[in-house]
Amino acid sequence: MKKVNAMDIYKLLPKRNCKKCGYTCMAFATKLLEREESLDKCPFLTEENRKKILELISPPVREVSFGGKKKVVLGGEEVMYRYQKTFFNPTAIGVDVEDTLTEEEIRERAKKIEDFVFERTGEKLKLDFIVIRNKSQDPEKFVKAIKIVEEATEMPICLATNNLESLKKALDVVKQKPLIYSATKENLDEILKIIKEKNKEVALVLSSGDVKELKYMAAKCLVNGLEDVVLEPYLDPEDVFNTVDMNVMIRRSAIERGDKYLGFPILNCPIVSYFYALNNPVPPDEFFSKEDSAKIYEATVSATLLNRYADALIIHNLDIWELMPILTLRQAIYTDPRKPQEVEPGLYPIGNPDENSPVILTTNFSLTFYTVTGDFEKDNVTCWLLVMDTGGKAVDVSVAGGQYNGENAKKLIEETGIAEKVNHRIIILPALAASTRGDIEEKTGWTCVVGTRDSSQVGEFLRKNWDRILKEWREKNKS
Amino acid sequence: IDWEPPVEKYKGRIREVSFGKPKSEGGRGVVVKIGGQRALYRFEEPQPNPPVVTFDIFDMPMPSFPKPIRQYFEDVMEDPVEWAKKCVKFGADMITIHHISTDPKIKDKSPKEAAKLMEDLLQAVKVPFVIGGSGNPDKDPLVLEECAKAAEGDRCLLASANLELDYKKIVNAAMKYDHNVLAWTIMDPNMAKDLNRKLIDAGLDPNRIVMDPTTCALGYGIEFSINAMVRLRLSGLKGDELVNMPMSSGTTNANGAREAWMTNKEWGDKKYRLALWEITTGLTMLLCGVDLFMMLNPVAVKTLKKVGEKLTNKFKMPKKVDWIIA
Numbered sequence: 001m002k003k004v005n006a007m008d009i010y011k012l013l014p015k016r017n018c019k020k021c022g023y024t025c026m027a028f029a030t031k032l033l034e035r036e037e038s039l040d041k042c043p044f045l046t047e048e049n050r051k052k053i054l055e056l057i058s059p060p061v062r063e064v065s066f067g068g069k070k071k072v073v074l075g076g077e078e079v080m081y082r083y084q085k086t087f088f089n090p091t092a093i094g095v096d097v098e099d100t101l102t103e104e105e106i107r108e109r110a111k112k113i114e115d116f117v118f119e120r121t122g123e124k125l126k127l128d129f130i131v132i133r134n135k136s137q138d139p140e141k142f143v144k145a146i147k148i149v150e151e152a153t154e155m156p157i158c159l160a161t162n163n164l165e166s167l168k169k170a171l172d173v174v175k176q177k178p179l180i181y182s183a184t185k186e187n188l189d190e191i192l193k194i195i196k197e198k199n200k201e202v203a204l205v206l207s208s209g210d211v212k213e214l215k216y217m218a219a220k221c222l223v224n225g226l227e228d229v230v231l232e233p234y235l236d237p238e239d240v241f242n243t244v245d246m247n248v249m250i251r252r253s254a255i256e257r258g259d260k261y262l263g264f265p266i267l268n269c270p271i272v273s274y275f276y277a278l279n280n281p282v283p284p285d286e287f288f289s290k291e292d293s294a295k296i297y298e299a300t301v302s303a304t305l306l307n308r309y310a311d312a313l314i315i316h317n318l319d320i321w322e323l324m325p326i327l328t329l330r331q332a333i334y335t336d337p338r339k340p341q342e343v344e345p346g347l348y349p350i351g352n353p354d355e356n357s358p359v360i361l362t363t364n365f366s367l368t369f370y371t372v373t374g375d376f377e378k379d380n381v382t383c384w385l386l387v388m389d390t391g392g393k394a395v396d397v398s399v400a401g402g403q404y405n406g407e408n409a410k411k412l413i414e415e416t417g418i419a420e421k422v423n424h425r426i427i428i429l430p431a432l433a434a435s436t437r438g439d440i441e442e443k444t445g446w447t448c449v450v451g452t453r454d455s456s457q458v459g460e461f462l463r464k465n466w467d468r469i470l471k472e473w474r475e476k477n478k479s
Numbered sequence: 480i481d482w483e484p485p486v487e488k489y490k491g492r493i494r495e496v497s498f499g500k501p502k503s504e505g506g507r508g509v510v511v512k513i514g515g516q517r518a519l520y521r522f523e524e525p526q527p528n529p530p531v532v533t534f535d536i537f538d539m540p541m542p543s544f545p546k547p548i549r550q551y552f553e554d555v556m557e558d559p560v561e562w563a564k565k566c567v568k569f570g571a572d573m574i575t576i577h578h579i580s581t582d583p584k585i586k587d588k589s590p591k592e593a594a595k596l597m598e599d600l601l602q603a604v605k606v607p608f609v610i611g612g613s614g615n616p617d618k619d620p621l622v623l624e625e626c627a628k629a630a631e632g633d634r635c636l637l638a639s640a641n642l643e644l645d646y647k648k649i650v651n652a653a654m655k656y657d658h659n660v661l662a663w664t665i666m667d668p669n670m671a672k673d674l675n676r677k678l679i680d681a682g683l684d685p686n687r688i689v690m691d692p693t694t695c696a697l698g699y700g701i702e703f704s705i706n707a708m709v710r711l712r713l714s715g716l717k718g719d720e721l722v723n724m725p726m727s728s729g730t731t732n733a734n735g736a737r738e739a740w741m742t743n744k745e746w747g748d749k750k751y752r753l754a755l756w757e758i759t760t761g762l763t764m765l766l767c768g769v770d771l772f773m774m775l776n777p778v779a780v781k782t783l784k785k786v787g788e789k790l791t792n793k794f795k796m797p798k799k800v801d802w803i804i805a
C-alpha cells in the first residue's frame with residue numbers, strides 16, 4: 001500500500017506557521033503522521049482539507065471505542081509486525097460477570113475486576129472492561145446486573161446476550177456506550193433494527209467462523225451507518241490456530257490488501273477454552289487439578305491470540321498468577337520500539353537517606369530502575385541511588401557493551417554532587433558489574449563494594465553488612 | 480462482497496534439518512526433523528513438521544532449580560542417564576545435555592570424560608541429542624569436538640558456535656562426524672547472518688545450521704527476541720539463503736524471570752507462574768517462527784507440544800461455542 005509522508009499532510013495544512021497548535025505547520029504534520037497529536041489542535045483548517053487529512057492519517061484498522069467516563073480504545077493498528085513501526089492500542093482485557101449471581105456477588109466481582117492491578121516496571125497493569133453475561137437469559141436479571149455494575153464501577157461494559165428482548169431492555173437502561181456481544185449472520189438485521197430504534201451509541205461485535213461472512217456483515221453495518229464494529233472469529237478450543245489463522249487473514253486483508261470492510265478491531269474469547277477445559281482433556285491435566293489446568297489453558301490460549309492481532313480478549317478468571325503472564329506479554333508487545341526505554345539519570349534519594357546512608361549504583365534502563373526501586377520500597381531500604389546513563393541498558397548489557405564504566409561513574413558523581421551529601425566514599429555495585437570495580441575505583445577514587453546479584457536481596461545485604469563496611473572504611477581512611 | 484484468503488507468494492523456503500538416523504543408516508532409529516516451511520501461516524500451507532522440544536539435562540545435580548521443577552527430577556539428578564530416561568517419559572523429542580562440569584571453574588572435567596557420558600546417554604535412550612558445553616569459550620570447542628566424535632554419525636546438534644570461541648573447530652567436528660551446528664547470536668538479525676556466513680565460509684554445509692537468535696524471558700526483553708526472530712523468518716521466506724535456516728529457542732530462560740521463580744504470596748503459588756512463564760515465552764517464540772524449543776518444565780513441555788502440533792493441520796473454520804449460557 002502507498003506510504004503517506006509528512007509532506008502529503010503539510011500540503012493540506014493552512015501554512016500560517018502561527019504555532020497555535022504548538023508547532024510549525026511542518027512539525028505539526030510530522031506529529032500527525034506519528035499519531036502523537038490531534039488534528040483538532042489547528043483551528044484554521046477547512047472542513048474539506050480536514051477530511052482529506054483524516055483520510056490520509058487514519059489507520060487501516062479503524063479505532064473503535066466504547067465505555068463512559070473510562071473508555072476502551074481498540075484497533076488503530078498500521079503494521080503487521082511491531083518492528084515495522086509500533087502497535088498502538090494494547091489488547092483490552094475484559095472479564096465476565098454472570099447475571100445469575102446475587103446482587104452482592106455481582107457488585108463484589110465487578111469491584112474486583114475494576115480494582116485488579118499488577119504493578120511492573122513502574123506501570124500499573126490493569127483490566128479494561130466488564131462483560132455482563134446474560135446467563136439467565138432473563139431480561140430482568142440482565143438489566144439488574146447492568147445497573148449494579150454501572151453503579152459500583154466506572155468500567156466500560158460489554159453486554160453479552162443471546163436474547164434480543166434482553167438486549168432491548170439493556171439498551172434502555174445502560175448509561176454508557178456499550179459494546180454489544182454479538183451479532184451473527186442470522187440476527188444481524190434484527191440487531192441493527194434494535195440499535196436504530198433505541199437511537200443509542202454502541203459498538204457492535206460481529207461473530208462468525210468465516211472471514212467472508214464477517215466481511216459481508218461489516219459491509220452491512222457500514223451501509224446502515226454503524227461504523228463502530230468489532231470482528232470476532234470464533235474461538236476453537238481444540239485448535240487455537242484456527243482462530244489465529246482467521247485473525248491473521250483479517251489483519252492481513254486490512255493492512256496489506258487494503259480491504260476496508262475488514263479494517264476493524266478483532267475480539268477473541270479465550271473464556272470458551274476455560275469452559276471447554278473444565279469438561280475435556282487439556283495438556284496440564286496430568287500435573288494439576290482440573291480447575292487449575294483449565295486456568296492454565298485459558299492463559300495459554302490468551303497469550304497465543306495476544307501475539308497475533310487480538311485487540312480485545314474476554315476471559316473468565318481473576319487469579320493473579322493467570323493474569324501476570326498475559327499482562328506482561330501485553331506490556332512487552334505494545335512497548336513502542338521507537339522510544340528508548342530509559343529514565344532520567346541522576347541521584348534518587350530512597351527513603352530518608354542521610355550522610356551515613358549507603359550509595360548504590362545502578363543503570364537508567366527503565367526495567368532495571370523500576371525493579372530496583374520497587375524492591376527497595378518493599379524492603380524499606382534507605383539509600384542514595386545513583387542512576388548512571390548507560391544509554392538505557394541493563395546492568396549486564398551495559399557491562400558487556402562498555403557503558404557501565406569508571407568514566408561514566410565519575411561524571412555522575414560530579415554532576416549529582418553526591419560527595420557533599422555523604423561523609424563516606426563507598427559505592428555499592430551490583431554483582432553483575434563486579435568486573436568494573438577496578439575501573440570505577442581508579443577513575444572516581446571511591447571504594448567499591450560488590451553487592452548482591454538481585455536487587456531484592458539488597459535490603460538483607462545492607463542490614464547484615466552496611467555498618468561493618470562503613471566502620472572498616474572509616475578505620476582505613478582515618479588520616 | 481468478494482474475498483479471497485490473503486495467501487502470500489514466498490520466493491524462498493526454510494531449510495529442513497534432521498536429527499538422529501534411521502537404523503538402516505546405522506543410526507539409533509529415531510529421526511526428528513525441523514523446518515521445511517514454505518509459508519508463514521498455516522492457512523497458506525500447513526507446516527511440514529511440528530515444533531520439537533528438547534529437554535534440558537545437566538551432567539551434575541542442579542540444586543538451584545526452583546522446587547516446583549526440581550520435584551520432577553530430584554530422584555535422577557545424580558545420574559544424567561536416568562535423568563534422560565525420565566525426560567523421555569515426559570515426552571521429550573530430543574535431549575540437550577549440558578556438560579557444565581567441564582568448566583574449569585566448576586569441576587574441570589576432561590573432554591574425554593564428557594565423551595564417555597555421551598556414549599552412555601546414546602545407549603540409554605533413542606531420541607537424538609543436543610550437545611552443549613559449559614559456556615566456557617576456551618573449553619567448549621574441545622568438549623564439543625570430543626563428544627561429536629563419540630556420537631559420530633548420530634546427527635546431533637552441537638551447541639553452540641558463536642564469534643567468541645573457536646567456531647572453526649566446531650564446524651570441522653560437525654562435518655567430520657556428521658552433526659548439525661547451533662549458531663548463536665544476540666537478538667540481532669545482521670549478526671545472525673554474519674555468523675552464518677562465517678560458518679559456511681569455514682566449510683559448514685548450510686543445511687546443517689540451526690539459528691539461535693537468543694530468547695529473552697517474558698518481561699525481560701522478549702520483545703527484542705520477537706523482532707529478531709520475525710525478521711529472520713521473513714527474510715528466509717523471501718529468499719535470503721543466508722538466514723533461511725530453522726530456529727531454536729532457549730525457552731528455559733523464562734525460568735530466570737523474577738515473576739516466575741520468586742516466592743511472593745501476593746502473586747500466588749509459583750508452581751503456576753513457573754509453568755506459565757515458560758509456556759508463554761515458548762508460544763510467543765513459536766508464533767515468531769521458532770522450530771526447536773529447549774525447555775525444562777514438564778508442564779510447559781506438554782502444553783507447548785500439544786498446542787504446537789496443530790500447526791501441521793489444515794485450517795478449518797471454527798464453530799460457534801456458546802459461552803454466554805455456560
Ligand code: B12
Pocket residue numbers: 341360361362363365367368371372392393394395396397398399400401402403428429430431432451452453454455456458665666694695696699700703735
Ligand atoms: C535484553 C538484553 C539485551 C538488549 C538490551 C536491553 C536493554 N535496554 O538493556 C539488547 C538486545 C540491546 C542487548 C544487547 C547486547 N547484549 Co544483551 N542481554 C539482554 C538480556 C536478555 C536481558 C537483560 C535484562 O533486561 N536484564 C534485566 C535487568 C532488570 O537486570 P539488571 O539490569 O541486571 O538488574 C538486576 C541486577 O543487576 C540487580 N541490580 C541492579 N542494580 C543493582 C544495584 C546494586 C547495588 C545491586 C546489589 C544489584 C542491582 O537487580 C536487578 C534485578 O534483578 C541479557 C541476558 C539475561 N540476563 O537474561 C543479555 C546479556 C546481558 N547481553 C549480553 C551481550 C553480550 C550483549 C551485547 C554486548 C551483544 C553484542 N555483542 O552486541 C549487546 C551490548 C549492547 C550495548 N550495551 O551496547 C550478554 C552479556 C554477557 C556477559 N556477561 O559478558 C548477556 C548476559 C546474554 C548472554 N548470556 O550472553 N542485550
Ligand code: SF4
Pocket residue numbers: 013014015016017018019020021022023024025028041042043044
Ligand atoms: S495551528 Fe494550523 S496553521 Fe497554525 S502552525 Fe499549527 S498547523 Fe499551521
